[in-house]
Amino acid sequence: MNPVLKLLxxxxxxxxxxxxQIAGLTEAAVxxxxxxxxxxxxxxxxxxxxxxxxxxxxxxxxxAVIEVKITPERGGGxxxxxxxxxxxxxxxxxxLMSGGFDLLLFVKGSSLHKVxxxxxxxxSTIEGVLSTSTHFMLRCYKDQGFLFDQGEMQNTRLNVAx
Amino acid sequence: MNPQxxxxxxxxxxxxxxxxxxxxxxxxxxxxxxxxxxxxxxxxVTPWHxxxxxxxxxxxxxxxxxxxxxxxxxxxAISTYVExxxxxxxxxxxxxxxxxxxxxxxxxxxxxxxxxxxKVMFHQPCYVSYHPSVTLVHGQAIAVPTYAKDNFALTAxxxxxxxxxxxxxxxxxxxxxxxxxxxxxxxxxKIAAFCREKDLLVLSDEIYSELTFDGVHxxxxxxxxxxxxxxxxxxxxxxxxxxxxxIGYACGPAVLIDAxxxxxxxxxxxxxxxxxxxxxxxxxxxxxxxxxxxxxYHRRRDLVVRRFNEIGLKCHSPRGSFYAFPDVTATGxxxxxxxxxxxxxxxxxxxxxVAFGENGAGHVRACFATSYEQLIEACxxxxxxxxxxxx
Numbered sequence: 001m002n003p004v005l006k007l008l009x010x011x012x013x014x015x016x017x018x019x020x021q022i023a024g025l026t027e028a029a030v031x032x033x034x035x036x037x038x039x040x041x042x043x044x045x046x047x048x049x050x051x052x053x054x055x056x057x058x059x060x061x062x063x064a065v066i067e068v069k070i071t072p073e074r075g076g077g078x079x080x081x082x083x084x085x086x087x088x089x090x091x092x093x094x095x096l097m098s099g100g101f102d103l104l105l106f107v108k109g110s111s112l113h114k115v116x117x118x119x120x121x122x123x124s125t126i127e128g129v130l131s132t133s134t135h136f137m138l139r140c141y142k143d144q145g146f147l148f149d150q151g152e153m154q155n156t157r158l159n160v161a162x
Numbered sequence: 163m164n165p166q167x168x169x170x171x172x173x174x175x176x177x178x179x180x181x182x183x184x185x186x187x188x189x190x191x192x193x194x195x196x197x198x199x200x201x202x203x204x205x206x207v208t209p210w211h212x213x214x215x216x217x218x219x220x221x222x223x224x225x226x227x228x229x230x231x232x233x234x235x236x237x238x239a240i241s242t243y244v245e246x247x248x249x250x251x252x253x254x255x256x257x258x259x260x261x262x263x264x265x266x267x268x269x270x271x272x273x274x275x276x277x278x279x280x281k282v283m284f285h286q287p288c289y290v291s292y293h294p295s296v297t298l299v300h301g302q303a304i305a306v307p308t309y310a311k312d313n314f315a316l317t318a319x320x321x322x323x324x325x326x327x328x329x330x331x332x333x334x335x336x337x338x339x340x341x342x343x344x345x346x347x348x349x350x351x352k353i354a355a356f357c358r359e360k361d362l363l364v365l366s367d368e369i370y371s372e373l374t375f376d377g378v379h380x381x382x383x384x385x386x387x388x389x390x391x392x393x394x395x396x397x398x399x400x401x402x403x404x405x406x407x408x409i410g411y412a413c414g415p416a417v418l419i420d421a422x423x424x425x426x427x428x429x430x431x432x433x434x435x436x437x438x439x440x441x442x443x444x445x446x447x448x449x450x451x452x453x454x455x456x457x458x459y460h461r462r463r464d465l466v467v468r469r470f471n472e473i474g475l476k477c478h479s480p481r482g483s484f485y486a487f488p489d490v491t492a493t494g495x496x497x498x499x500x501x502x503x504x505x506x507x508x509x510x511x512x513x514x515x516v517a518f519g520e521n522g523a524g525h526v527r528a529c530f531a532t533s534y535e536q537l538i539e540a541c542x543x544x545x546x547x548x549x550x551x552x553x
Contacts, residue, residue, distance in 0.1 A: 014534060014535075018534055018535060018538055021465055021469075021534075021538050022461055022465055022534050022538075024465075157201060157205070158185070158201060159185070159188045159196065159198040159200055159201065159511055160181060160185040160188050160201065160511060160513060161185075161200070161203055162179065162202050162289065
């Protein structure tokens, strides 16, 4: 496996200089790998993981998951509608699901009102959208592998041990 | 009255661990930005599913003593695990005893097998407690040197050279703390032949065996004619990142395990039931986590060894464990000067090799069980320290 891709999959918290040291490559080679992965559309980009409950990070603090039922189309199935819905800036993620509904959206907005109006004015009015069910997120405990409350993780390891 | 007079003579003369002195030194730097490569344990927290199994055991009210030998479910799991990974079969009923870490198992073995004056051979540099453990049972410890030129593998030649008439026990720790040295199967076969020739009992501490990066780990117990003269010692601390749980085990011939059990039942009674429950979970569902951690250690080893050699600290690539044991003599400093200077000037803690016996002179032990960021920063600091001329 591409050594840089491997490091990305493991968490991607390293700088390119650190990746270079770990993989035993030059930093230029790491950047080359990253460029190639972007060209191959495997690596799409970086995103920070923020604790949105903190005042300083609260710019887009309202998040919701929305279950959407849609009508599949002859020839394209769910793809055309899913891609169309996914183009809205408010939609962070969009998945096709098995089970009781078709699409699962992760949506963010700066206020409850903004998310609500996205659902009622944009999403529900798209032809082919049969119904939506919106769940607002109240609190985040873990996101993208990061636990938010690290209280239990206090480092009590001794500095020198046999 | 002088309280000192109450202390037993062999304790008065027993030296404190060299690690202890260094620990005090590092403790004084509290609050400063010290990167410690001085630890002897994984940086990973015990995998959550193991911790959760122990919590579940508490919730179900598992708070009692267990059998002296340990929970039979755990001994069955150990039997299966040891057979799968080390190719040796032990009966759960009478050939396995669960202990409070390998440390207790080792103490039981020395107390059960060593008469006052009996000779115990051990390779050195080695884990800090081997020699004192022999002293505590009034045995006579014989150090067998291992050398950087052999990548700190124990050789049958060195063993033969150090052997003395009356030697009874050989203590092995492969892969080795602090050197990371291990023996190939061929080297181990020669050692086994020597043990059979001299009728030695082998105590084999294989706590780092899962952390073997190059080649396959071979247990001396699996070699022909050895299972009947070997006590296989193992535990959960390193592979499953469970150091603080204090849980290990010993496997061997029933009559020898029974002798160890006698000491255990009067001193420890049994290992903590909560740790035993966690250990069952570790053995039955923890292997994926072990492989993940091993891969991380492997890459960190490659990083650290490469950087040390670039810096000019000659360092063999340890085949196992999470310790690098570079030679620091090229810097014109002794291992103590190097470790103290590095700590004071650049705030990186490594352990002077002599803490692991006089054969560790000229080396320091650097544990690479820490994050990449810290390792890279530590290597940068060490490089800066080495470039600074010694006053």
